[in-house]
Amino acid sequence: MFGIESEYAFAVFSSDGTGLGKSRALGMLLEAAKRRFASLPDIHDGRLFLENGSCLYVDCGMHPELATPECTTPWEAVRYVKAGELILDLLAQDVQAKLGSGTNLAIFRSNVDYSGARTTWGCHESYLHTADRGVLFEQVLPHLVSRIIYTGAGGFDNRRRGVRFLISPRVPHLVNAESDMSTESRGICHTKDEPLCGDISGYHRLHVLSGESLCSQRAIFLKVGATALVVALVEAGLRPGDAVRLRNPVAAMRRIAADTKCAAAVSLDAGGYATAIDIQSRYLEAAEANLDRDFMPPWAPEVCREWRAVLERLRGAPDSVCTELDWAIKLSLYSAHLARRGVRWKDLEHPLCTAIANRRARLTELAESSWVFQLVLELGQLEDCELESESQSKHFGPCSEEVRRLQAAAWELFAIDFTFGQIGEGIFESMDHAGVLAHELPDVGDIEAAVSQPPAVGRARVRAECVKRLHGRFGDFRCGWDQIINVAGGQVLDLSDPYFPAGSADRSPTADVLPESLRLFLAGCGRANVRRRVRLR
């Protein structure tokens, strides 16, 4: 069982320049969710559980965030990530309709900021497991480091001057293999172990921080599917990562992220070197060798087929995957755009190419507290004075046209990359509508239906049914991942068992399949002072 939490970049534009504050706009987005969808408030804060079992909230940094319901197949994970994007697009339309013409809300599947703020935001994965936590971390780490050759979003290193394309732009922000923090000193994995299974013992949660928001269905499918298979192997007592333990995982990840041919070799703990494709192949072979074992999920053969096929194609990277994986689509497109501008990637590596953008970012910060700086920005005086200040450059010569041309190309690339994954009108969606991409998977299912329907298996189905039935009684009920509380009646519906109800894979989430204990909970709604816990059985 697994789930994905995606933070989305968010911006508000207005035609008169005054703008609606992001905080207020995000508040309106949540209010729109309450109007459009059945929902229940979270137990602790301002989160909303929606009628498809997912959770919508505003995370730190003013990002809307959507956590999928608990999923049990990789197709389902893709379906609910995409349904979440559809939900956000619908809500943005609702807010815009309310505000009238002149204001535009924009939501982006992106992972790093290019304004000079040097920030990143997350797309975290969670995998429920019963393995020893230390062993799992050790065994899965080389997989997480090397999988970026197919899970990378593509983009630019926003922590250095100059323009450098990376397979995975979050990698420079990951400074530890494991960390107990997510806003600084990030790890590839987080150390927290919150299985959200109440008092049921034995479950743990692998919380992966290194993933990125992706557009390609195939990339999301492989990200979740391959990682879940590695977790299953380790749960069964196997050690698929032993032969490919890395001498320095963070350094290896940086090396792999910078090599768009996917041929960079990284040092192994036991000596010798291996490429990311070599490392991935070892994990894949371990999965294939155990396909007929009971501990492997029923969808394992299809994941292995896709996994093997993409690794084969990656041997010809980047061209061989330039219509299916996010980073390769971007690289081919950006290279073609630069060719039209007559600019070479190598020229953009010079620090001066981003000098103005970085200084403008500093002034943007100052402008928040000073109208004088605001005026300077508005009058467009910055460019000339900044160029003057950089006139000592020996590389290009003082204030040369060449500098201006390269800086213009750099800013274009940053803007193109940011809008590549814009929801509703981004470049990826335009290419997809033109039918020129090969990223879709036929078994993902009905994404539009998933906006209002939960997964067929597991407690998300029960949660969603409760949300639909109890919606409109705000204040009376509070929802969590592992419980629903009847505040007035003092009852708690226990959803600790994530797989509840068992054996219901082919049944629709209708009232007649709800367990008796849930009926009791729903029937008891409104009774005062009845303090008891209802466990689903």
Added chain:
Amino acid sequence: MRERVNERPRTDLGLKPVVVDRSGFSRDGLDGHLAAGLRAVDRNLSRIGDPDRYTQRVRQEGGE
């Protein structure tokens, strides 16, 4: 499609428009995905106006 609020849209990108023929390839010999992608890039660059200014306006705080 939501209404767009443009930010000083650019009418001249200084780029030759990408024209796609019936086969899906561009007149310049670009294959289908690049031709479609570059047309989308041009639309977006026109829509967002000054790229540097746009990048500042979509500035994001760190998350997670």
